[in-house]
Amino acid sequence: MANIPISDSEAQQDTGSEQLEKIALNEARSPSSNVWVFDENDPLVLECGASLAPIKVAYETYGTLNSDKSNAILICHALTGDQYVASENPVTGKPGWWTTMVGSGKPVDTDRFFVICSNVLGGCLGTTGPVSINPETGTAFATSLPVITIRDMVAAQAKLITALGIDKLFSIVGGSMGGMQVLQWAASYPDRVHSVVMIASGARHTSQNIAFHEVGRQAVMADPQWHGGNYLEQNVAPRKGLAVARMAAHITYMSGESLQSKFGRNLQDRDKVTFGFEADFQIESYLRHQGMTFVERFDANSYLYVTRAMDYFDLAEDYNGKLANAFMGTKTRFCLISFTTDWLFPTDESRSIVHALNAARASVSFVEIASDRGHDAFLLEEPDMFATIRGFLKSAERTLVRTDTSK
Amino acid sequence: MANIPISDSEAQQDTGSEQLEKIALNEARSPSSNVWVFDENDPLVLECGASLAPIKVAYETYGTLNSDKSNAILICHALTGDQYVASENPVTGKPGWWTTMVGSGKPVDTDRFFVICSNVLGGCLGTTGPVSINPETGTAFATSLPVITIRDMVAAQAKLITALGIDKLFSIVGGSMGGMQVLQWAASYPDRVHSVVMIASGARHTSQNIAFHEVGRQAVMADPQWHGGNYLEQNVAPRKGLAVARMAAHITYMSGESLQSKFGRNLQDRDKVTFGFEADFQIESYLRHQGMTFVERFDANSYLYVTRAMDYFDLAEDYNGKLANAFMGTKTRFCLISFTTDWLFPTDESRSIVHALNAARASVSFVEIASDRGHDAFLLEEPDMFATIRGFLKSAERTLVRTDTSK
Numbered sequence: 001m002a003n004i005p006i007s008d009s010e011a012q013q014d015t016g017s018e019q020l021e022k023i024a025l026n027e028a029r030s031p032s033s034n035v036w037v038f039d040e041n042d043p044l045v046l047e048c049g050a051s052l053a054p055i056k057v058a059y060e061t062y063g064t065l066n067s068d069k070s071n072a073i074l075i076c077h078a079l080t081g082d083q084y085v086a087s088e089n090p091v092t093g094k095p096g097w098w099t100t101m102v103g104s105g106k107p108v109d110t111d112r113f114f115v116i117c118s119n120v121l122g123g124c125l126g127t128t129g130p131v132s133i134n135p136e137t138g139t140a141f142a143t144s145l146p147v148i149t150i151r152d153m154v155a156a157q158a159k160l161i162t163a164l165g166i167d168k169l170f171s172i173v174g175g176s177m178g179g180m181q182v183l184q185w186a187a188s189y190p191d192r193v194h195s196v197v198m199i200a201s202g203a204r205h206t207s208q209n210i211a212f213h214e215v216g217r218q219a220v221m222a223d224p225q226w227h228g229g230n231y232l233e234q235n236v237a238p239r240k241g242l243a244v245a246r247m248a249a250h251i252t253y254m255s256g257e258s259l260q261s262k263f264g265r266n267l268q269d270r271d272k273v274t275f276g277f278e279a280d281f282q283i284e285s286y287l288r289h290q291g292m293t294f295v296e297r298f299d300a301n302s303y304l305y306v307t308r309a310m311d312y313f314d315l316a317e318d319y320n321g322k323l324a325n326a327f328m329g330t331k332t333r334f335c336l337i338s339f340t341t342d343w344l345f346p347t348d349e350s351r352s353i354v355h356a357l358n359a360a361r362a363s364v365s366f367v368e369i370a371s372d373r374g375h376d377a378f379l380l381e382e383p384d385m386f387a388t389i390r391g392f393l394k395s396a397e398r399t400l401v402r403t404d405t406s407k
Numbered sequence: 408m409a410n411i412p413i414s415d416s417e418a419q420q421d422t423g424s425e426q427l428e429k430i431a432l433n434e435a436r437s438p439s440s441n442v443w444v445f446d447e448n449d450p451l452v453l454e455c456g457a458s459l460a461p462i463k464v465a466y467e468t469y470g471t472l473n474s475d476k477s478n479a480i481l482i483c484h485a486l487t488g489d490q491y492v493a494s495e496n497p498v499t500g501k502p503g504w505w506t507t508m509v510g511s512g513k514p515v516d517t518d519r520f521f522v523i524c525s526n527v528l529g530g531c532l533g534t535t536g537p538v539s540i541n542p543e544t545g546t547a548f549a550t551s552l553p554v555i556t557i558r559d560m561v562a563a564q565a566k567l568i569t570a571l572g573i574d575k576l577f578s579i580v581g582g583s584m585g586g587m588q589v590l591q592w593a594a595s596y597p598d599r600v601h602s603v604v605m606i607a608s609g610a611r612h613t614s615q616n617i618a619f620h621e622v623g624r625q626a627v628m629a630d631p632q633w634h635g636g637n638y639l640e641q642n643v644a645p646r647k648g649l650a651v652a653r654m655a656a657h658i659t660y661m662s663g664e665s666l667q668s669k670f671g672r673n674l675q676d677r678d679k680v681t682f683g684f685e686a687d688f689q690i691e692s693y694l695r696h697q698g699m700t701f702v703e704r705f706d707a708n709s710y711l712y713v714t715r716a717m718d719y720f721d722l723a724e725d726y727n728g729k730l731a732n733a734f735m736g737t738k739t740r741f742c743l744i745s746f747t748t749d750w751l752f753p754t755d756e757s758r759s760i761v762h763a764l765n766a767a768r769a770s771v772s773f774v775e776i777a778s779d780r781g782h783d784a785f786l787l788e789e790p791d792m793f794a795t796i797r798g799f800l801k802s803a804e805r806t807l808v809r810t811d812t813s814k
Contacts, residue, residue, distance in 0.1 A: 207670045287621055314672055
């Protein structure tokens with residue numbers, strides 16, 4: 001199943017797509033990964049006020065938890081990521097999304113750390129989300145699922161960490177939406193986090209960030225196949241709308257420089273333009289492909305929910321508008337990383353968090369890494385990022401040992 | 408007609424929208440402005456090889472042509488602009504789109520200059536475009552219209568200028584897509600242009616530029632109401648798709664800074680978020696409004712054509728890949744203006760044109776203006792831009808006088 005190739009011919013692709021979509025739906029409801037099912041009497045009270053129960057949290061682990069349970073690292077995934085951080089994704093058959101970062105001998109070294117990664121609440125790969133069956137109705141929640149926030153996602157993760165018998169995480173690492181979860185963890189559960197690494201992220205979604213997400217949601221909701229969110233009942237999906245949403249988003253993940261050096265104005269399989277609306281340019285073909293393959297693996301309603309969670313994120317707001325208040329008195333050690341050409345989460349967003357952490361007298365390391373690859377750099381081969389995280393985790397381990405010694 | 412207000416209530420807006428769309432369609436076919444109808448035996452041979460005849464060019468003029476016809480300035484409009492540069496638009500009832508630049512006592516002073524502005528080929532306000540009736544079929548061209556390029560737009564303008572009895576333009580001024588036309592004019596008709604002003608533009612569309620346009624086109628074509636381009640026959644329009652396209656494009660016209668300072672994370676008519684998918688944030692409400700009002704005044708197929716024209720633009724390509732060759736030996740005086748926060752046409756694009764002009768030993772002034780308003784700055788109140796253009800035109804007038812004296 002995992003090896004279904006994505007064919008180049010459109011006709012074949014349609015058949016392949018449908019099969020992949022079926023696998024995706026199946027994984028959303030009966031995931032191949034571990035799933036922690038919380039009791040019906042153990043609801044999650046969401047930020048919007050609603051109670052959600054029973055909730056399921058799908059997760060993967062790598063490495064071994066040591067005897068004093070002090071080597072656990074939680075990885076928080078980005079918008080459309082999943083729990084398969086370092087193992088094959090059962091829908092796409094592709095390797096884990098962060099195998100450069102997590103694995104044996106990697107910066108987050110599974111030979112030494114016990115690594116946990118869970119699918120976010122509102123997601124579509126096994127954790128409770130819009131695709132999940134609402135036990136009260138017997139049909140998918142769809143848009144009747146209460147809106148989820150980053151704090152809700154983190155609360156679900158905290159329940160999982162508790163269920164796994166871990167009091168305190170050695171570290172939490174995440175980029176983009178994962179970085180928001182990292183900050184929320186540090187703010188909500190300072191005593192449960194020894195250190196955190198936030199990459200290419202921010203303490204709030206900016207106006208431009210919200211704008212791009214709103215375009216994506218409007219593209220999904222404009223598709224008549226969305227059916228007010230109830231497309232699953234009708235065995236259809238707003239594929240075209242979701243593909244357009246992904247195309248728009250994908251541009252924001254890359255820098256202008258990287259698009260220019262990767263694709264430029266190169267033509268796709270032709271010597272000259274067709275004077276028409278075909279994908280004459282490689283960049284057009286590339287974006288269309290990104291849109292089409294995304295639809296195969298991701299649920300449209302989930303896309304609405306996770307984008308909304310990011311839009312609603314403004315950590316300072318919960319602390320009287322002062323971000324420093326979120327971290328006052330914290331003992332957690334922070335590492336922040338940004339990239340020079342990331343225009344979605346520019347360095348200034350990281351810098352303002354550093355200022356807040358300084359005001360809160362927290363321990364913080366901050367590195368801006370020169371890269372021409374834009375926001376996506378955090379998912380790519382970036383030696384300076386790997387070196388920074390290796391060094392930070394090593395130093396965080398030393399302080400952990402010192403604390404133990406002083407007992 | 409021109410005073411139909413755009414209502415805030417959605418129900419009323421629907422009625423208003425339909426009326427405006429009808430006016431727009433009428434203006435596309437029977438414009439209120441001047442129209443030059445070229446003879447059927449005077450075709451325009453397009454870059455794609457097709458011949459188009461008869462063609463119509465709709466235009467407005469302001470001021471008076473002097474006796475030696477040496478005071479004519481052509482204004483080239485941007486993507487969705489029109490000929491109403493300094494007079495009321497008959498569809499929207501709004502003032503001309505560049506009244507800060509063009510008018511009595513303005514930088515392009517209609518007391519001294521004879522100003523011409525024509526709707527571009529492929530547009531939808533009176534010049535031949537996809538909405539025009541194909542005389543061979545009696546129905547709208549729709550997507551059977553050959554694809555138009557910037558060079559074709561300029562060729563149509565050149566025919567108009569000739570028809571108006573003007574050999575040589577004193578200047579041509581344009582921003583964004585208008586700036587591309589300015590460069591093409593200078594390259595194609597160097598002896599017919601004394602001076603040119605290119606603002607917030609480039610000599611090619613970059614990969615990122617093409618990417619955003621492709622998203623917009625896919626949004627339009629994904630709308631089932633597009634009907635393969637033949638929506639006019641069915642009395643419908645791909646309104647939702649075109650609105651999404653406009654929303655995405657609109658984000659690229661503003662800088663992150665301006666979005667943040669104008670809208671930030673402010674909520675729209677509410678004290679707290681609704682935990683839903685309403686337009687909670689001002690930026691969402693603003694973008695939705697931009698999308699809805701755009702649909703009332705602009706044709707979806709025209710949008711495909713004009714975006715494609717920009718994508719295809721790469722002036723160097725016609726000159727063996729060397730931009731300097733486009734301007735070799737030119738006597739035209741160039742003024743280039745860019746804005747610090749314009750990320751759609753960043754300053755580097757202007758700078759590479761300056762280098763080419765230097766290599767061609769052309770006369771060139773170049774100014775990068777500090778503005779936080781992104782690409783849209785060229786349409787806004789930017790005193791440094793006005794001062795630059797005033798100064799440039801004054802100096803260009805002096806050289807014109809000197810040339811005359813030397814006869």
